Amino acid sequence: MATLAAAPKPASLPIHQTQLLIDGQWVPAKSGKTFDTINPATEEVIAQVAEGDAADVEAAVRAARRAFDEGPWPRMNARDRGRIMYRLADLIEAEIDELAALEALDNGKPVSDARAGDIPLALDTLRYYAGWADKIHGQTIPINGNYFCYTRREPVGVAGQIIPWNFPILMTAWKWGPALAAGCTIVMKPAEQTPLTCLRLARLAQKAGVPDGVINVVPGFGPTAGAAIVKHPGIDKVAFTGSGETAQIIMRQAADGLKRLTFELGGKSPNIVFADADLDAAAVGAHVGIYLNQGQCCCAGSRLFVEDAIHEKFVERVVEMSRKRKVGDPFDPATEQGPQVDRAQFDKIMGYIESGKREGATCATGGKRVGDRGFFIEPTVFTNVKDEMAIAREEIFGPVLSVLKFSDMDELIRRANATTFGLAAAVWTRDVARAHEVAKRLRAGTVWVNCYDVFDAAAPFGGFKQSGFGRELGERGLDPYLETKTVTVSLS
Numbered sequence: 001m002a003t004l005a006a007a008p009k010p011a012s013l014p015i016h017q018t019q020l021l022i023d024g025q026w027v028p029a030k031s032g033k034t035f036d037t038i039n040p041a042t043e044e045v046i047a048q049v050a051e052g053d054a055a056d057v058e059a060a061v062r063a064a065r066r067a068f069d070e071g072p073w074p075r076m077n078a079r080d081r082g083r084i085m086y087r088l089a090d091l092i093e094a095e096i097d098e099l100a101a102l103e104a105l106d107n108g109k110p111v112s113d114a115r116a117g118d119i120p121l122a123l124d125t126l127r128y129y130a131g132w133a134d135k136i137h138g139q140t141i142p143i144n145g146n147y148f149c150y151t152r153r154e155p156v157g158v159a160g161q162i163i164p165w166n167f168p169i170l171m172t173a174w175k176w177g178p179a180l181a182a183g184c185t186i187v188m189k190p191a192e193q194t195p196l197t198c199l200r201l202a203r204l205a206q207k208a209g210v211p212d213g214v215i216n217v218v219p220g221f222g223p224t225a226g227a228a229i230v231k232h233p234g235i236d237k238v239a240f241t242g243s244g245e246t247a248q249i250i251m252r253q254a255a256d257g258l259k260r261l262t263f264e265l266g267g268k269s270p271n272i273v274f275a276d277a278d279l280d281a282a283a284v285g286a287h288v289g290i291y292l293n294q295g296q297c298c299c300a301g302s303r304l305f306v307e308d309a310i311h312e313k314f315v316e317r318v319v320e321m322s323r324k325r326k327v328g329d330p331f332d333p334a335t336e337q338g339p340q341v342d343r344a345q346f347d348k349i350m351g352y353i354e355s356g357k358r359e360g361a362t363c364a365t366g367g368k369r370v371g372d373r374g375f376f377i378e379p380t381v382f383t384n385v386k387d388e389m390a391i392a393r394e395e396i397f398g399p400v401l402s403v404l405k406f407s408d409m410d411e412l413i414r415r416a417n418a419t420t421f422g423l424a425a426a427v428w429t430r431d432v433a434r435a436h437e438v439a440k441r442l443r444a445g446t447v448w449v450n451c452y453d454v455f456d457a458a459a460p461f462g463g464f465k466q467s468g469f470g471r472e473l474g475e476r477g478l479d480p481y482l483e484t485k486t487v488t489v490s491l492s
């Protein structure tokens with residue numbers, strides 16, 4: 001906490017990068033246009049950022065293409081690529097206080113969360129993949145006949161990377177880490193709500209020695225800059241994190257070029273508490289599971305299934321903890337919850353709260369705006385929720401928990417899986433056999449047992465069903481950035 005006190009305050013925070021990074025140059029948008037990025041805690045403009053569109057994407061792809069087809073990055077010693085990535089991580093770490101403050105300013109998350117969570121995880125990711133750079137190799141294969149057959153793992157080419165606003169620094173690291181290690185070059189579009197930290201990381205990448213054209217950043221809007229990346233024939237692969245609706249558009253637009261796609265999308269994750277669980281730990285897990293990052297997590301434990309024997313008592317605890325959660329200024333070290341990222345998200349969440357009330361659920365706590373400036377919402381718990389209500393089916397992406405009661409294991413599994421999503425799930429129980437059975441039967445890419453939101457750069461993350469495809473993190477996270485080439489040599 002000592003370092004937190006030293007974190008720069010919003011007014012004194014320098015905003016260095018607001019332009020596009022193309023081929024190693026910081027340039028305005030060709031159209032000359034800019035857009036405002038807003039501080040969600042005050043609704044004030046932080047900075048004007050260059051608004052890239054198709055013309056800028058054209059230049060960025062040309063640079064990334066050249067850097068891939070002719071430049072040093074995919075050709076240098078793999079270990080040297082790794083060293084540059086380690087250097088990038090070190091430079092980020094050296095600026096951790098300022099970066100955490102910039103993230104809090106642009107996104108609204110508590111500076112303490114960015115400092116203790118987002119950035120350390122981003123550093124881990126970059127270092128983890130830096131370590132992979134010289135460990136990506138193929139196999140020798142004993143095929144029939146007098147041949148020597150081997151595989152090479154080669155970079156897929158130019159990666160278009162489109163990220164959301166909920167974890168801007170972390171999502172940048174998740175995307176750059178495997179792409180850089182594999183030897184790909186990048187055209188990235190940060191979310192229009194939160195472009196500032198991605199731009200700062202791009203500056204640090206230059207300082208670390210990433211060659212010109214390897215990382216290009218084009219801030220702008222989805223239907224213009226984003227769509228131009230997806231459609232551009234010079235892009236080999238698109239990695240996208242965001243909503244399912246946008247993913248569907250991207251999939252259609254990427255069809256012409258048969259682009260490789262990876263998607264990390266939404267969720268409506270079940271968080272299941274059996275009566276025999278450590279209820280203190282489970283209550284914390286329910287709380288963190290829904291409220292982390294103002295509820296703006298794709299893996300939020302937004303459906304809390306509680307076994308009927310403990311339902312009343314457990315819900316009381318969850319409600320009590322929600323009431324005590326400290327909502328306020330992201331720069332106050334005591335703050336646990338900041339504002340939602342923008343007015344659109346705020347309105348959407350308030351709409352779901354109204355729909356929960358209208359459909360007959362009980363709003364046990366919260367449900368209202370906090371203050372009259374900034375997009376703050378009270379931690380909200382709905383009880384008496386029915387499976388068919390919108391608040392039990394749709395992703396709210398805010399601090400709104402739906403509590404459901406269960407009694408029978410088979411019925412529980414059926415209901416927990418009765419969703420189009422399949423990103424994450426958790427189960428709380430002291431019965432080891434039951435924990436593994438539930439983990440096996442849940443259709444989700446991640447299952448936490450007696451914990452929640454445990455992430456590690458080495459552990460793959462991604463969705464079943466409409467929560468996406470492909471995996472990020474871990475060894476599997478490299479796969480989408482690699483092609484496998486088979487070489488067969490006649491020895492006759």
Ligand code: ADP
Binds near residue numbers: 164227242244249
């Ligand atoms: P959210 O609802 O969380 O903002 P979106 O899917 O709308 O999620 O946005 C995630 C990212 O996708 C952002 O960077 C956004 O600009 C981008 N995006 C939105 N629409 C498109 C599109 N049609 N093509 C490409 N990218 C898009």
